[in-house]
Amino acid sequence: MIAIIAGMALITFVLRAAPLLLADIIGRFPARIRLLLDHLPIAVMSALIIPGITQVDPDSTLVGIVSGITAVILVVTNKMPLLLVILGAVASAVITKLCMLS
Amino acid sequence: MKEYEIDFRKGLADSLPIVAGFIPACFTFGIVGTSLGLSGMAVFLLSAWVFAGASQFIAVKLLAAGSSAPVLLLITLIVNLRYLFIGVSFAGKLKQGLSLPAKLGIGFTLTEEVYAVAMARASAIQGNEGKQADVKKKLPPAYLAGLQFPPYAANLLATGAGISLAGYVPSMYLPALNTSLYALLIALVVPQILRKPTHLGTCLSAAGSSWLLHPYLGDLTVLAAMSIGMIAGMFFRSGRLQTGEEYI
Known part of the structure; x- marks a missing residue:
């Protein structure tokens, strides 16, 4: 089992590190491909959030949805630090869970 | 204060939200892995060596179900293929001429969360410095050291805590705590849409x-x-x- 885990680790490491080692070649990619990659952060984060956030709690989709909406509201209405946004969102999720259990 | 020290501290400050997101997620991973019947060692090594969120949770399920090595390796390759794209995108924001150990260290701990925070910082640097020399726009290695080390350390500690405390913790609140990772992603996406x-x-x-x-x-x-x-x-x-x- 340790050998399998080591193999998984090696695959993941190669996927992550290889592009960094080839950075100089990547710098010479055509402008169109670099523009395409500029959209990657938003695209990958959006794909991770939906539908993941609705499945965090297998018993209830509401916990994740409340947390997500709280995060959006906190970000849009206040320029607060990331950490406070996260704490606020988690607090709202815990309160939602408490209300559902009681 | 020297410039690299300032960069390092900026990195540490930026890493706090990621650490806050990782602690409940890794703690949960320790508990889930152990409760599936895997040895503490196997669960811990998945966190310490693979360090790739979703694929760890998939791996413990498959390992516990007794899947064969080729299946596990193939799924790891498919699920983590996104890091190849992330790495290509990230490489463009790195300073040229970094040493090999620096590149390997940055690559080993490059999660989506680190990538997203670093890209936001890179665009902030570009915004501040306008049309200055191209080198100035890149992410300093000292910043990345400060940004990437704390989440990895938190991953080890929280997974260890989860493994040791499995069975003692009321698990019904863990999902609510785990919304933290999504809140982090939302807090990173929304400002960019507003801009x-x-x-x-x-x-x-x-x-x-x-x-x-x-x-x-x-x-x-x-x-x-x-x-x-x-x-x-x-x-x-x-x-x-x-x-x-x-x-x-």
């Missing part, structure tokens, strides 16, 4: 296709949805391709 409304097109395309494809593609969804989002993003801004403005 450039065309980003909304990229966001909705990726999120929408992820939602629709998830029942069919399962673990492959993120890879497919992010590609769709990227390509859609190109269409939303194709009219202004000539201006050469940096996008994110």
